[in-house]
Amino acid sequence: MPLPTNMRFVDLPSFGGPEVMRIGTGHVPVPGEGQVLVRVQAIGINRPDVAQRQGTYPPPKDASPILGLELSGEVAAIGPGVSGYSVGDKVCGLANGGAYAEFCLLPIGQVLPFPKGYDAVQAAALPEALFTVWANLFQMAGLTEGESVLIHGGSSGIGTTAIQLARAFGAEVYATAGSADKCKACEKLGAKRAINYKSEDFAEVIRAQTGGHGVDVVLDMVGAAYFEKNIASLARDGCLSIIALLGGAVADRANLAPIMAKRLTVTGSTMRPRTLEEKRAIRDDLLSQVFPLLEAGKAAPVIHRTFAFEDVVEAHKLMETSSHIGKITLTV
Structure with missing residues (x-):
């Protein structure tokens, strides 16, 4: 044509x-x-x-x-x-x-x-969800089999992808969402426990669910409004990965001491400014690591x-x- x-x-x-x-x-x-x-x-x-x-x-x-x-x-x-x-x-x-x-x-x-x-x-x-989730959750935060993760915005395009991939790679998954129906959808996709952030304190739920241990990774798209509760939800040597700032960019008077006490890593990124070479490396990982899962029906x-x-x-x-x-x- x-x-x-x-x-x-x-x-x-x-x-x-x-x-x-x-x-x-x-x-x-x-x-x-x-x-x-x-x-x-x-x-x-x-x-x-x-x-x-x-x-x-x-x-x-x-x-x-x-x-x-x-x-x-x-x-x-x-x-x-x-x-x-x-x-x-x-x-x-x-x-x-x-x-x-x-x-x-x-x-x-x-x-x-x-x-x-x-x-x-x-x-x-x-593409957008796969590139974002792979780069932030797996490449940067290093989520691996046997670890645990809290995924905010679990019912979003990013969230539904992150839940499925984290579960497929052997992680224990928790998620937040804003309604009973959304929480149910997150659990159907593989979350062990979905937390309704409108009626529950997610940090308290994570503490109870993990016996006070916390999760190894938090994937966050809220930003400032969740910063201290995210830090409280992390286990020792955990990682907070920030991918968006829907709840603000400035965390006023945030207590940084727990970051030091628990040896935490706080990281963040946006996809658009990455170089062509960086995006190609993510693409190559997706082809080798994620596409077999998609084609086997383990994520969609x-x-x-x-x-x-x-x-x-x-x-x-x-x-x-x-x-x-x-x-x-x-x-x-």
Whole structure:
């Protein structure tokens, strides 16, 4: 199929609520060195997309200004220096922006094949969560078999992925969520105990569940509001891994003494500023360590709802309610 000159994309003429987004028309991008052009079939929606739309998460200077960090589809064109992929191959990947469009460029080190048996929607729901969870929970925090982990936001796209992967790799999993239904979903995915943060003190529950020992790792997307309780929930030599700051970035008057007393590690990262080489290393680990689990049915993306591309405003409105369990996706 010949490439068109123009494509539809989600335009953001101004920052604000979901209603500021429009379907616009622009030029189809041309793949450069080490890039493939993907004809997009499905798109995953993520919290950073919402933040970028609101004007609080600007893209890097070398990234596409178009929203969207993950997608699936077919390779439509190949840039110089690319090997291992052919036009027509079904792929998904982590985009440096630009996924909310009919065509999107992907660096070759951020491209993944469809897992066996997956369709476009399932594949589009994988990259952002897999890259984030693998880098923070396994590479940086070093979660291993026999350890325990507390995963905040357990019913989110990140959380549902983290619960399944942690369980698949032999960890004991605890999670927090904001309703009885969400807690039930977390436990169904493999959490030993899900904690309703609206009615329970998660630090007290973790203390009781672990006999006062605490967990080895906390994966946190809340930030300042949870900082001291996260520290209290950790066992000696434990690690707090911070991946988002939904509850604030500044922990006023936090008591740092337990970090020293328990020899704790506090780490954090964002995915977007990582180098191409760093993202490629994560991609390679995912192919060798995680894809066999996906293809064996030991982990899978949880899809809450799929919208048509033209209904992106409604999809963002749903994301902002936080009522979903798992991923929200678009089909093109």
